[in-house]
Amino acid sequence: MKSLQVGLVADPASPTQLAHRLQDLGPPKGEHHGDWDIEVLSEPFTTGCEDVDTALARLGDQADQHEWDLVIGLTELPLRDDDGRYLLIEADPEQRTAVVSMPALGGLRVHARTRRAVRTLVGGMADPASGDEHRVPLPRLGGRARLLAGMVLANRPWLLVPGLKSALVAALATGAVATINSTVWLLAGSLSWWRLVVAMFASVALVVGWLVIDGELWDRPDDDSAEARERSRLYNISTLVTLTVGVLICYLALYVVNLVWALFVLDPAVMGGYLHAPRGYGDLFVLAWFVASAATVGGGLGSGLESDEAIRAAAYSKREEERRNRLARRRS
Template structure:
């Protein structure tokens, strides 16, 4: 039996990585079912538009060029249908053998396995359609937007933000190392209650996140005054803020641990207590490291400046969309 040629058109970066791991995707077992021949193409087919119909039209063009029987697009952008305010997981057009899958709508966890199952289901559905009508798979009204947001944040890979803050972290570590042995810092740390220390933590992280947004020009603004454009910007900006907050929080925890180890290594609370004429124990070192981490995060990071790193720009969906547009313009030119 002649194999079915299936094209996977994936946006660059993470979608392409996921698609390439599906090159060995096989059809479900069963008599009379043709084998699948998978071909992967990396192409920014959603560039400049989140309209599902536009994306599917571009996919059909790819299918004609490569002579595929079926084509499925994989994108990390959220997709909405004009007739429905809900976001989509997928849309299929069996008559034209075309489908598009929004990867963040899968929720982010176990992305490769979920994407693999979704693509297999889409191909099987188009190979043996129960109807030639278009099908949409909207996300649930309750919890659907939250699942999409989680998927977008995980797609941003916030843990990769830390290398983008390397010079700021080095400055913060230097600031913390000096502050740890400063008697005034000891007195300040000892005078603060736990809720003041918590406020200092939140304020320092918020300060760095705010500076990253401003310095990197990461805030997305609507292209027009339509409700759809405003909703898209809100979603983009929320995912950016959550991503940056997680990334900075990871750096903060790392800074706290380094300061704590440094304090435990070089300081004797009894000696410092005698110098300050107060009673100190090793438990006070944990409070000291906490206060120093907050002060060093704000002072060291902002004082050193923040480099414009790809990891920082990748934290914003709007920036990746801008890069997709630029890439398409260069290829077209």
């Protein structure tokens, strides 16, 4: 029996890496429809378009060019139907083309979920009895949150840490100096726990705001349509959440470093004698907390030393970065 020729067209970077891991995919056990011969093509097939119909048409062109029996696209683009609902899958069984929106998978267990989705799509489109064009929408309740979670994880917020090297160096320097400053000891000891919490969140918010402004990360609608405004809101929320998670990771790292430094160089008894008040090792944890907030603000200002490209690379997935660069060139 002739093998089914399947094309997997994937956006560059993460979707392509995932697609290569699906090349061993075969039909479910117990089905006897022949083997699947899967070929992977790394191609930004959604570049320059935000609508799924154009993406499906481009996939159809790729199928004709490579003589595939059917083709499935893997994209980091959020998909929406005409009713404004977000989609996991858009498929046209008649043309044997389909698109899977990876962010709609939620960002967790992406490989297993994509594997299951692709196997179901290939099996369904290989069956001549398949129906007309159909969609797989996300649930209205919780669907947008699931999509946002997938977009944030696709942005890989932990990459903000190595992406802001100059900011981290500035923050570490600020923290090292502040830890041995007697005025800082006095301030840290005088603050209540709720003031420390406010200082922490305020410092994170200031750095996130600075990164958005300095890096020009705010997305603007392509036009005045409701769809364009909703798309910009979605991208902006994902950017803010990505930056917030990334800065919180940096904050936690600064806290740990400052705490280790304080435990190494400071003696609570000496601090207490200088401040004329008893001090214990618990006060060093509070000091490290306060210093982390101050160092985060200082490090955020140091992020201005980074190039805009470095900040965008740390804040966006490859698909979103290309999209925003294209829009920036169009406006210039």
